[in-house]
Amino acid sequence: MALTAEDLRDLVVLLETHPEWRKVLWALLASEEVLRMPAELAELRAETERRFTELAEAVRRLSELFVAHRQEFLAQQAHTDARLAELTETVRRLSELFNTHRQEFLAYREETDRRFAELAEAQRRTEESLAAHRAETDRRFAELSAEVRALAEAQRRTEESLAAHRAETDRRFAELAEAQRRHYEEFAAHRAETDRRFAELSAEVRALAEAQRRTEEILQQVLLRQEQFQRTLDHFGQIIGPITEEHMVQALQEWIAQQGGTLLTPVVSITLDGLGEVDGLARARLPDGREAWLLVSAKAKVWARSITEFVERILRHPEARERLQAQGVGDPVLPVVFGRALDHRALEAAQRARVGLLIGRQGMLVPPALWSLSEGKPLGPSS
Structure with missing residues (x-):
């Protein structure tokens, strides 16, 4: 059933009688975006x-004046009521559009306010200056x-102005209906495009989630294999380490004997509390x-890095030397790197x-x- 001017007046009277209903009605019509607007x-x-209520009251008083006129005026009144019903329906649809798309509603409100004494100019400046906008709105x-x-006075004075007003009203309603139709078509196209983009985005998110799941599975497998490799490496170190150190002791004893020197203490290993380890330590003459x-x-x-690490982590490291x-x-110390196999680049690194x-x-x-252990450098000039 179409909403008439009489229904609108009844609604205004009910809202004036029960001010608390306004908040309930506004909560039903407003979107979350509007509810989040500043105070x-x-x-x-x-x-x-309140201003629209005053305007409705003025329209109601104007309607009472129309009753006193002759049959043509009554016919015009009926025509105006029908137009008002169309305007009410248009405003309702525009309010729904405002709830779903604030920018569309602002554009419509700008057009409507411009058509009715440029009220949209004051509304458009809301974000620039609230105080200035309120003054402009007043x-x-x-x-x-x-x-x-003035319109009511002119209505009473002359029937010709009534005819002119009716023609102007028809023109404005036609422009308003056309603008509303265009806005609705644009909004429908925008909503369809938004739905399409959301569908594409959802598909991409699902694909990304699947890729993430596969990546996590691969990462778990890599971590498992890394743990297995580390356990294997640790086990290998437990086997090869003592064997290498045993060969190191034998080779060191043979070299000292060949040089005509003597080992004064057993060859032992020493750990430097997290800074590294010296695999062989002995005092010699x-x-x-x-x-x-x-x-x-x-x-x-x-390897060449074996030489570099021994120098930097032990011989030159202040805390290790302490x-x-x-x-x-x-002082003095004789630094030696022992190995059972050799990379050719280690020769140059050891000489350097x-x-x-x-x-x-x-x-x-x-x-x-x-x-010199205390200074962390070789004694005498470098070769």
Whole structure:
């Protein structure tokens, strides 16, 4: 059933009688986006409702004046009521559009306010200045009230102005209906495009979730294999480590004997509390009668980085040197890297670092230089 002007007036009277119903009605019509607007916008909305109530009251008084006119005026009144019903339906549809798409509603409100004494200009400046917008709205409503009173006076004075008003009203209603139709078509197209994009996005999200699941499965398999490899490596280290150190002790004893020196202490290993480990430590008497400490790093295979790590982590590292000194190791020291196999780049690295390179059955390929443990550098000029 179509909404008539009489229904609108009844609704206005009910809202005036029960102000608390306005909030309930507004909560049903408003969207979550509107409810989240700042408190200032809520105050402006209440003020706008009050102004529209005053305008409805003015229309009601104008309708009472129409009753006193002749049959043509009554026919015009009926025609106006029908137009008002169409306007009410249009406003309702535009309110629904506002709930789902605020930008569409703002555009419609701008068009409507421009058609009726440029009220949209004040509404459009809401975000720029709330205070200025409220003042502008008051001024526009004052102008609109004045226009309504002038219209009523002109209605009473002349029937010709009534005909002109009817023609202008028809034109404006036609423009409003056309604008509403265009807005609805644009909104429908936008909603269809939005639905399509959401469907595409949902498919992409599902594909991403599936890829993530597969990645996590692969990662779990990699972690499992890494743990298995680490356990294998640890087990291998437990086997190969003692064997390598045993060969290191034998090769070190043979080299010292070949040089005419003597080991004064057993060859032992020492851990430096998280900073590393010296695989071989022993005090020796050199052929010239001097005594020195042998510091040995044992590897299954010696690489160039084996030399570099021994120098940086033990011989030059301040805390490692302090802990060795705390164990009674003093100057000078003979640093040696032992291995059962050799990468060719390790030879140059040992010569450059002035660190001894002792390889299994091959013997001492690079003789060690005397180092100062307290200073962390070789004694004497570099070769």
